[in-house]
Amino acid sequence: MKKALLASTAIVTAAALASPANAADRIKLSLGGFMEQYVGFVDNEDDTGRRDMASFDQQNDNEVYFSGSTTLDNGIKIAVRMELEGDAAAAGNMDEAWMDIQTAWGTLRLGEDDPVNDLQIVEPQSGISDDYNTWVNPGEGTGNIFGVGRNNFGGTGGSAIDDSYITAGDDNVVLYLSPKIAGFQVGASYTPEIFNNGENVPNRVADQGSALSATLNWSGKFADIGIDAGYAWYKEMGAGTGAATAAASSALTSHQFGLNVTFAGFGLGGNYGRYMGTEGATNLVGDDGYMYQAGLWYTAGPIAVGFLHKYQQNEGALTVGDDENTLNSLWFNYTISDGVKWESMIFHADFDEETGVDATENNGGWGVVGGLRLDF
Numbered sequence: 001m002k003k004a005l006l007a008s009t010a011i012v013t014a015a016a017l018a019s020p021a022n023a024a025d026r027i028k029l030s031l032g033g034f035m036e037q038y039v040g041f042v043d044n045e046d047d048t049g050r051r052d053m054a055s056f057d058q059q060n061d062n063e064v065y066f067s068g069s070t071t072l073d074n075g076i077k078i079a080v081r082m083e084l085e086g087d088a089a090a091a092g093n094m095d096e097a098w099m100d101i102q103t104a105w106g107t108l109r110l111g112e113d114d115p116v117n118d119l120q121i122v123e124p125q126s127g128i129s130d131d132y133n134t135w136v137n138p139g140e141g142t143g144n145i146f147g148v149g150r151n152n153f154g155g156t157g158g159s160a161i162d163d164s165y166i167t168a169g170d171d172n173v174v175l176y177l178s179p180k181i182a183g184f185q186v187g188a189s190y191t192p193e194i195f196n197n198g199e200n201v202p203n204r205v206a207d208q209g210s211a212l213s214a215t216l217n218w219s220g221k222f223a224d225i226g227i228d229a230g231y232a233w234y235k236e237m238g239a240g241t242g243a244a245t246a247a248a249s250s251a252l253t254s255h256q257f258g259l260n261v262t263f264a265g266f267g268l269g270g271n272y273g274r275y276m277g278t279e280g281a282t283n284l285v286g287d288d289g290y291m292y293q294a295g296l297w298y299t300a301g302p303i304a305v306g307f308l309h310k311y312q313q314n315e316g317a318l319t320v321g322d323d324e325n326t327l328n329s330l331w332f333n334y335t336i337s338d339g340v341k342w343e344s345m346i347f348h349a350d351f352d353e354e355t356g357v358d359a360t361e362n363n364g365g366w367g368v369v370g371g372l373r374l375d376f
Contacts, residue, residue: 025070027080033064035086038128038343038371043136044363059134062086063095077102096157096170109175115213116175117232122258124269124295128369129308131138133369136349171195171211181326183220189213192356194236209237224260232253252277267306270294275314288316289314289322302335324352344370 037060044055063086069079083095098111113119175189191211210297217230236252253276260269272292290313297306310327329347336342350364 021072023158027068027070027078029068029080031064031066033086033376034062035122035374035376036343036371038131038369039368040064040135040367042365042367042369044136044365045264053272057135060087064232071225075104090124092159095248098173102252104179106176106178107172107235111172112170113175114170115191115211115234116177116189116215117213117234117254117256118228119217120177120185120217121232121256121271122188122230122260122269123271124260124293124308125267125297125306126293126308126329127306127333128296128306128345129310129329129331129347131369132329132345132347132349132367134329135369136347136363136365183218185215185217187213187215187217205352211236224263226260228258228260232258257315265299267299268295304333306331326350339376341373342370354356 011195021280029090037058038059039056039057039335058288063083065083067079067081069077071077077100080098081100082097086094086096090121093102093210096111096113098109098113100109101108169170171191173189173191178185189212191213192209194209211234213234214231215230217228219226219228221227232255234252234254234256251290254273255275256271256273258269258271260267262268270293272290274290276288293308293310295306295308297304308327308329308331310325312325313322327347327349329345331343331345333344334342345365346368348364
């Protein structure tokens with residue numbers, strides 16, 4: 001499949017660029033981005049009943065991006081986007097940087113971006129619910145937000161619920177999205193080396209493995225009922241023996257299904273992900289597991305309110321039970337003006353570490369969070 005993907009993308013690119021094209025305007029970059037500033041009150045409690053001091057915190061997430069495009073006289077559109085982190089700890093770090101070649105046959109993307117299964121995922125609206133794990137720490141004893149192991153799933157400790165269903169992220173990728181035909185759209189991507197970010201030519205003996213992904217989505221309407229459905233497949237090919245996480249990423253595969261239905265401002269949706277890891281004979285950590293989420297929401301003008309439920313179970317250590325993580329969140333958004341939005345949630349998270357050892361991630365708690373998102 002890897003050779004077929006590279007061959008097809010090369011053909012699309014060659015056919016597009018071979019068409020006669022006259023001079024086009026030079027690309028001019030525009031400036032954009034966002035700033036998120038939140039305050040929250042959280043109350044952590046581990047499963048032994050010991051209650052931590054309820055705490056107040058302030059958190060933020062900021063990003064600046066540069067984007068631009070030009071259209072050639074033959075109709076081909078060339079677009080670019082570069083995202084720069086705006087937080088003090090990550091200031092100056094590039095997040096994603098890619099180029100699009102958009103034609104009548106679809107879009108070819110080259111650069112640092114997520115694989116197509118992340119970009120095309122169908123999931124319920126959730127407000128800021130996915131940020132719960134920055135407020136209630138699943139690793140109370142270790143201070144580790146995402147637990148131990150590969151992509152939030154493996155390891156002997158509990159891990160945060162993740163809706164990516166095992167993926168590479170922001171690595172150099174060759175990605176293709178077809179045009180929509182009768183509501184259907186297909187996508188495919190190939191990541192030559194995960195965790196590389198284009199710095200070196202992959203070394204298949206010593207470096208990390210590569211990744212393939214494919215998606216099939218459909219969206220449409222029946223009368224006043226809107227439907228979005230999608231399937232995503234992702235597979236990582238094994239890393240070399242010298243890779244730092246070779247044993248934990250020897251052969252990962254995930255399947256994800258999503259469906260959203262909307263009517264008269266109401267929405268109901270969910271998705272399910274199954275992930276499987278084939279580990280080496282000496283590796284006592286497994287990545288097998290599943291995750292699902294379901295949501296109900298209502299939108300009326302500037303107001304959006306909803307409820308989200310998430311559950312994840314993964315194998316972790318092969319000789320004991322499974323990690324189980326649960327999230328329930330009630331969220332509320334209000335658009336104050338163009339580019340200014342209030343976002344908030346009340347949530348409860350529970351992290352049950354497979355061995356029941358509190359010091360290695362048995363925790364949970366309530367949280368109330370609110371703040372502003374500014375888009376510019």
